[in-house]
Amino acid sequence: MPSSEATLPWTLAAVFFALYAALSIRLHQRLLTTGYDLGIFEQAVRSYAHGHLPVSALKGPGFNLLGDHFSPVLATLAPFYRLFPSPLTLLVAQAALLAVAVVPLSRWAYRSHGRAAALVVGIGHGLSWGIASTVGFDFHAVCFAVPLLALSVTALGNGRPRAAAAWALPLLLVKEDLGLTVMLIGGYIAWRGSRRLGLATAAAGLAGTLLEMFVLIPAFNPGNGYAYSGSITGGGRSDSALLDLLHLPVDLITPQTKVITLLVLLAPTAFMALRSPLVLLVLPTIGWRFVSENQAYWGTDHHYSAVLIPIVFGAFVHSLGRWAPGTSPQDRRTLRSGLAVSGAVTLLLVPGFPLSRLAEPATWQTAPRAAAAHRVMDRIPDGATVAASNRLVPQLTDRCTVTLFGFHGVPLTADWIVVDTEAPMGFPLSARDEAHALDRARDDGFRTVTQDDGFLLLHRSAP
Template identity: 65%
Template sequence: MALPTLRSVLSAGPARSAASPHLPARTTGTTADRSGGTRWVWGAAAVLFALYAALSVRDQQRILTTGYDLGIFEQAVRSYAHGQLPVSALKGPGFPLLGDHFSPVLATLAPFYRLWPTPMTLLIAQAALLAVAVVPLAGWAQQVAGRRAAVLVAFGYGGSWGIASAVGFDFHEVVFAVPLLAFSLTALARRRMRAAAAWALPLLLVKEDLGLTVAVIGALIAWRAGRNHRLLGLATLAAGVLGTALEVLVVIPAFNPGGQYAYWSGMPATGSDAGQGVAGLLYQATIGLVTPQTKAVTLVLLLATTAFLAVRSPLLWIAAPTLAWRMVSTNPAYWGTGYQYSAVLMPIAFAALVDGLGRWPGPVRTAWPYLVAGAAVTAVLLPQYPLAALLRPSTWHTGPRVAAAHRVLAMIPDGATVSASNRLVPQLTSRATVSEFGFPGLPLDAQWIVVDTADPQGWPVSGEQQQQDVAAAEAEGFRTVSDQDGYLLLHRGSGSGPGSFR
């Protein structure tokens, strides 16, 4: 099934059929205000792209990106660019990444990476994918509530904490899901059911858990579409459920060296809390979804950016699978508002906001206080999230240590095997085989070691442990080649063999 064009998605108006009570057809404002000129949304997307790209590129230039995760994804895309299945030395020697997460969508970046083999390719692609999602959301909002409301929706989405957190932390495969969801939900609300399914099904290639999101979209298609497209909805639902089951139970274990899906250990029923019994599982499925407080804060902030108007729309149910696996997980990193985990929630929340506007019981102008309140929440939260760094002078200043780092890194020949500090990894992954220095359990089989001794990141090991690992490497035959401004470069002497960490 061919994906719909952007023009067709933007130009299609709300449904005029009165057959479904689930989809309001009302619009507001003058005809010119509603349908005249959606070119500005592309301008909004261009501005967001520039902001996102600027932040990501400056992080890379200032050596603030990391091996976990930008380095891993660059190694994946680099593999695809050379006609190979994705592997990552950062996860282990020759580790097949399809045995970690099922994200073949990364192969779409391979032609661009082949032309420009640098992590910048991934960061700029991420900026474009996140920015283009504003096009269907704002275009739809203009038809429902007029241009001024659409501008607030564009600002709310573009500056939202979930998008800002993703931009501020490396690159991740889930950014492919953001525009797919925005276009799919816009089409769903406009009763363009085939387009909604066509935009949703590629989510199966983004990440294994997103099949459940596809399933919910399919359920809504079946519910909203009536008889004509009910079969389409049920087929989409089935494809989502079966796709996730196949990926998690068959495909990923087949590629994984351990023969299993590694992330089961984070689920209460299978991981460290497996013995908690029925009462414990019931607790996790109820009160445990909003406790500890971090979980409740995430849920409140998600809805607060829409001034809680999103709860008026059944589209909000599409966020349920992502929220469920995050909140029942035993990994605290999933519960909060940081990192990339909430990026997929933002197009869902703002699609639900626009749909909620269409369901407003009175004139849409009476919903304006809510729109302004939602935009105010976004504005208040902005300084706490990475986009605010664009306003800090330090972001645009490159310190002398960066130049020292690049002098040291330039001594490493292309094609070398290197074990590097986490922040130094993405500076090397385009031209060397790189592993994470100090990662417990991984063999030290590199010929070069480069670490930041003056400002250690503290992950995967503490600064003290890093010192001990450097001493152990020197005892195994590594010799100092350069030590500039805290950047230490070691090379394995002839006759010394591979070692290991702890």
């Protein structure tokens, strides 16, 4: 293997790791991470690190996170968290997992189409909006799926069905819906000739999703079943299943937010990913998101599209061999044109997504209010029970038992309350409702300990 072929993918991965980690760490240091979701995942990993099931007080008293989403893969972070008990451990791990996904894809592109293709594919994946949106919004278990999918799709494209299945099956431990993607990977393997292996992989994927959604998750969350069934099956437009089915094609492309998501998903590949059957692997994730009534699933925000990025870039590499299969002048021109369009679109999209914040001076400046927040929170002893504002939660979850102040259905049992009254986030309470909740807390025996630059700390008085 030429030295540049070996080193280029890892060099790209190292650069993107540094970018992702820098952005994540600075967001946390500037109090821009949240309890929903970084705090929840840290509580789960913290539980694993101490030999317990993943309990998250933010979801409810004694709530086992395996009863929310089936993500036992989080336990692999426990040894690292035991050594470095901090939310930054999760953020740095996520940065590493997302960055390493460029290695198999850019290596495949290098071997198949040369150095320029490797650079375009590696940079395109690394700067993609789906990865950037994930980095810019806390931590999520789907970060484990990104390198697994990159490895599996690369194996599929290179005719290595056993490796593809081996990398795909661990997706069942990342999140319950990913078994449907495993099912399609198995179907692709069977279609390409490894019938027995493909059918077994497909069966394992489907069975895994059904088992997790309807047996394991309800077992960890008795009485509530699977809370996200509507995210997979849709909420239903009417009382008639037939009418819902007939309207499904329209639901998949309306409103226009869904079309925009599809366009920006495929545009960085110059739409060439559509020439590869590998692109069909996006269908399970796109399907459950677009039939859902939850509008947050339709667009480009948050982490929902992270698992799509390695699929479309794998399909892109695969399609380059179909579009320009030879070394003739015409094929070389076609290859250069596709790569040029891909690179241009990637760069044009960067300013609209979180990685562009690295170029903003504010990212590297910490407002004085952050110091005030830490002065206030330093008054809370280790091991205390705390109800906190959403953006203050992950500043405390490494040393306290923390709930979200004012969250519906979660009783106020904490001994401490810490909130940002000057710049409330609006979740879970509006500024007005938060003020009323603080008044009720004072009526219940909480007294002000300190107030600094809008950060308010209260402690429950002894009866």
